Amino acid sequence: MVELRRLGSSGLKVSAIGLGGNTFGGTVDGDEAVAVIRRALDLGITFVDTADVYNVGRSEELVGKAIAGRRGEVIVATKVGMAMSDSPYARGLSRRWIMRSIEDSLRRLGTDYVDLYQAHVPDDDTPLEETLRAMDDLVRQGKVCYVGCSNYLAWQLARALGIGERRGLASWVSVQPRWNLLDGLQDPHLLPACRAFGVGIIPYTPLASGILTGKYRRGVEPPAGTRMGDMARIRDRLNDAKLAAVDRLRPWAEA
Structure with missing residues (x-):
């Protein structure tokens, strides 16, 4: 079983290894995604992190399908804030959008509460206090147990906490x-x-979008079905310098 750790100074305990849902509904879809999630739960990885924007809600739907009947043993985290469509009203951290987005996320996840609800990215167009009050209301309503953030710098975090x-x-x-x-x-x-x-700190891309798994090599095209192979927007993360670093780490990883 995977070790449990407290998330910061809160009372929430999460598995030390978490399962990220960025690829669910994209390069990992349907029954394959559900199988991955359920296998993770069986191995003791009970912290599952997704976001409304991951494949435009599809990731949340697959997480919901996978945890059906096992909700009590899973810590579900999701996020709000990134653009869900071209509409200027379907993004950001305004009270209006947060209140609508949580309902959409709960429906897709097939649950009546989220363990951890996170501001995905800072929203310079919305007063921070408005965001914090909306998230506080969700906690008071029982729709969210804990709140957090993603992609915030130290000074932004300190301001929010203050x-x-x-x-x-x-x-x-x-x-x-x-x-x-x-x-x-x-x-x-x-x-x-x-x-x-x-x-608490929840690092994302701990494997550098798969680069640190060793499956990408210099001079070889990324395999089909991988993020680097199928998602052109992140191909710039794959460069000779990083692959050379992986080659230096490989003997340690394989020892």
Whole structure:
């Protein structure tokens, strides 16, 4: 079984290894995605992280299908904020959109509550207090157990925590930064800030979008069915410098 860890200073315990849902409904779809999720649960990976925007809701639908009948043993995390369509009203962190988006996410997930609801990216067009109050209301309504954020810098996190403390609003318990051996951590102040504030860190792309698995090699086209092979928008992450770094790490990984 996978070790359980407290998420920051909150009372929420999550598996030390989480399952990200970015590819569900895309390169991993249908029964294959459901099988992956259920296999993860069987192995003790009970923290499943998705987002409304992942393949325009399809990821949430597949997560919901996979956890049907097992809801009590899964910690479900999802996110709000990125554009769901071309409409200017289907994005951001306004109260209006958060209130609608949570209902859509709950319907797709087939549940009446989300364990962790996260602001996906900062929204400069919406007052931060408006976002925090909307998320606090969801906690009070029982639709969300805990709230957090993703892609926020240390100063942005500190500002949100400060507003929440002064206004008596539900505090963000976690932050998701991009963090792996190849890319490092964008904001060097984030780690000490999280330590000081008791905020949990949930790194995304810990395997550098699959590069650290060793399945990509210099001079060889990415295999079909992989993100690098099928998703042109992220191909720039695959370069000789990173592949050379993987080659240096390979002996350690295979030892």
